[in-house]
Each structure stands twice: as C-alpha cells, then as structure tokens.
Amino acid sequence: MIFIYNCFWGTHSSSLASAIHLNKLPFDRITTxxxxxxxxxxxxxxxxxxxxVIYRGIDEEGNKVFTLGRGSSKVLLPCLENLISVFHNECNLKEIDFIGVHxxxxxxxxxYQHIVKVVKQTKETAKTTKEPVLVLNNRPLG
Structure with a gap:
C-alpha cells in the first residue's frame, strides 16, 4: 500500500505524521x-x-510513505485516488522569524496527540481494507 499524508504546506503536520508512521517519532508521548x-x-x-509528492520512506509493513502540500486546492483531494492509482500501477516558510517558529x-x-491518532487510524484502516486505493479524510477525531 502507498500512504500519502497531506496538509496545506506539506511541511508541518504531514511531516510529523509521516515521521510518526515511520517510527521516527514516538507514538507514546508528545515529542520535544x-x-x-x-x-x-x-x-x-x-x-x-x-x-x-515527497518520498519519506518504507514502513515496517513494506509500504511506501509520502507527503504532499496541497494548498487550498479544491481539486487535489478528489484527485488523490487517481494519483495513488498511478503510483500503485507503476508564503515562503523559511522566512518565519524566531517567534513564529516558537x-x-x-x-x-x-x-501532536491528534496527529498520532490520525496515523494510528490510517494504519489500522489499511490493515482491514481490501481496496487497492483508499483515501481517508482524517477529520478531527472525538
């Protein structure tokens, strides 16, 4: 399976989600x-x-993990299924000042805990689906 975590810029929550998914960041505590x-x-x-689309690595199940900055695109999310099928078949953020980074x-x-829940939900859903392509709209969890 192929996982593509996406967020507006592709550099914040999707970076954290992909790192959690790949066990580079902890599931059991808030990261420093x-x-x-x-x-x-x-x-x-x-x-x-x-x-x-940025390749982030291969998880413990042998699945490829990617991230994507989608911006405010209203057409990109519906296109993700086709994008994943293709894969399956074969503001300048650097200018944020110290206070902004803080x-x-x-x-x-x-x-962080919400992102961990999204990753866990994504991995669990992937284990139980028989679909070749699955696009999850991970909205806030209760």
Missing part, C-alpha cells in the same frame, strides 16, 4: 521541540514545493 525541528522537511519547504513548535506539540 528539538525532535520536531530535526524531523525531515519540517518547516523546510516553500511555496514552490506545494503539489510535490509558536509553530507550541502548536505542533498541542496537535
């Missing part, structure tokens, strides 16, 4: 600010990277 800053691509992508880290830590 230092761990967040060391996460691949976290706060390192720019506007020109939006729409770019607030970004606080927000990331506050959202």
């Amino acid at each position: 600010k230092e761990e967040i800053l060391k996460t691949d691509y976290f706060n390192k992508l720019s506007y020109k990277d939006m729409g770019r 607030l970004l880290l606080i927000g990331s830590q506050q959202a």
Whole structure:
C-alpha cells in the first residue's frame, strides 16, 4: 500500500505524521521541540514545493510513505485516488522569524496527540481494507 499524508504546506503536520508512521517519532508521548525541528522537511519547504509528492520512506509493513502540500486546492483531494492509482500501477516558510517558529513548535506539540491518532487510524484502516486505493479524510477525531 502507498500512504500519502497531506496538509496545506506539506511541511508541518504531514511531516510529523509521516515521521510518526515511520517510527521516527514516538507514538507514546508528545515529542520535544528539538525532535520536531530535526524531523525531515519540517518547516523546510516553500511555496514552490506545494503539489510535490515527497518520498519519506518504507514502513515496517513494506509500504511506501509520502507527503504532499496541497494548498487550498479544491481539486487535489478528489484527485488523490487517481494519483495513488498511478503510483500503485507503476508564503515562503523559511522566512518565519524566531517567534513564529516558537509558536509553530507550541502548536505542533498541542496537535501532536491528534496527529498520532490520525496515523494510528490510517494504519489500522489499511490493515482491514481490501481496496487497492483508499483515501481517508482524517477529520478531527472525538
């Protein structure tokens, strides 16, 4: 199976989700600010990277994990199923100042448990589906 985690920029929550999925960040505790800053691509992508599918690694089940910055596109999410099928078949963020990064880290830590829930839900759903392509719209969990 192929996993594509997506968010607006493709550099914050999707970077954290892919790192959690690949066991590079913990499931059982809120990560530290230092761990967040060391996460691949976290706060390192720019506007020109939006729409770019970025390979993040292979998980423990042998599945490929990618991320994608989708922006405010209303057409990209419906197209994800086709994009995954193709794979299956064969604001400049660098300019955020210190205060902005500090607030970004606080927000990331506050959202961390939700991101862990999304990753767990995604992995569990993948284990039980028989569909070759599955697009999950991981809205806030209760």
